[in-house]
Amino acid sequence: MNPANLSRRTLLTSAAGLAVAPWFLRGASASAASKEPFTLPKLPWPEDALAPLMSHETIQYHYGKHHAAYVANLNKLVPASEFEGLSLEQIVRKAKLDTPIFNNAAQVWNHTFFWHCLSPKGGGRPEGKLAKAIDENFGSFAKFQEQFTDTAVKLFGSGWAWLVQGQDGRLTIEGMPNAHTPIKDGRTPLLTCDVWEHAYYIDYRNARPKFVEAFWKLVNWRTPADRLA
Ligand SMILES: [Fe+2]
Numbered sequence: 450m451n452p453a454n455l456s457r458r459t460l461l462t463s464a465a466g467l468a469v470a471p472w473f474l475r476g477a478s479a480s481a482a483s484k485e486p487f488t489l490p491k492l493p494w495p496e497d498a499l500a501p502l503m504s505h506e507t508i509q510y511h512y513g514k515h516h517a518a519y520v521a522n523l524n525k526l527v528p529a530s531e532f533e534g535l536s537l538e539q540i541v542r543k544a545k546l547d548t549p550i551f552n553n554a555a556q557v558w559n560h561t562f563f564w565h566c567l568s569p570k571g572g573g574r575p576e577g578k579l580a581k582a583i584d585e586n587f588g589s590f591a592k593f594q595e596q597f598t599d600t601a602v603k604l605f606g607s608g609w610a611w612l613v614q615g616q617d618g619r620l621t622i623e624g625m626p627n628a629h630t631p632i633k634d635g636r637t638p639l640l641t642c643d644v645w646e647h648a649y650y651i652d653y654r655n656a657r658p659k660f661v662e663a664f665w666k667l668v669n670w671r672t673p674a675d676r677l678a
Contacts, residue, residue: 485524487537489517490561498569502663507651512564515647519556526550541632555628559609563643568669579674586620593622594665600624601642601661612640614678639673 492512497505523540527533532540532550537558544551574590575583587593601610604624611623611630614637623631631638642664649660 486527487520487523489520492564494569499667502666504652516560519553523553538632552628555630559630563641565672566640566669567667571669572666575670579677597622598661601644602658604644607645610642611638614639639676
């Protein structure tokens with residue numbers, strides 16, 4: 450089955466109604482075949498594919514060092530804890546906010562999702578149902594983009610800008626600090642931009658607005674379109 454054709458419900462539940470890993474988290478879930486509870490998921494594109502907007506060196510550090518470190522940390526924290534045997538998403542939901550296990554599990558989830566929000570063929574504007582939902586919730590694509598950019602640029606310190614679909618179907622833009630993530634309270638992230646300094650310092654130094662400009666040129670609209678309920 451082509452993952453792009455899966456609905457959000459199919460992504461989140463199996464035929465038996467049991468929680469299963471969304472397609473973008475394959476490889477990030479507990480695996481009986483591996484001695485480690487979690488593995489670093491493969492990137493959806495080659496490490497140099499987003500250059501020059503996000504350089505090969507940035508991805509080598511951001512994915513190969515930072516994302517990998519969250520996975521390694523999680524693998525030290527999970528064995529013999531109350532979280533052993535849980536999926537990544539279950540750990541994020543169960544763990545207390547801002548504890549080491551929450552921080553590492555949420556950062557693994559958030560980064561895996563972030564990579565799927567980017568594409569070397571990205572940019573432009575959303576189409577179809579997603580474009581209509583953005584117009585209905587924000588007035589226009591321009592207003593949505595302005596609000597998301599403002600949230601990403603002004604978020605103090607480290608964190609994430611999110612486009613979220615709530616359980617009532619409404620779309621909102623939220624800035625969240627540190628590793629905080631909409632999956633914590635069962636909402637659906639549609640799109641995210643990582644605004645931790647490690648995401649942009651190599652390419653843009655302290656100029657976060659330039660990084661957010663680059664983000665818009667790389668956005669993979671297929672991810673939010675596939676996840677919109
Ligand atoms: Fe990051």
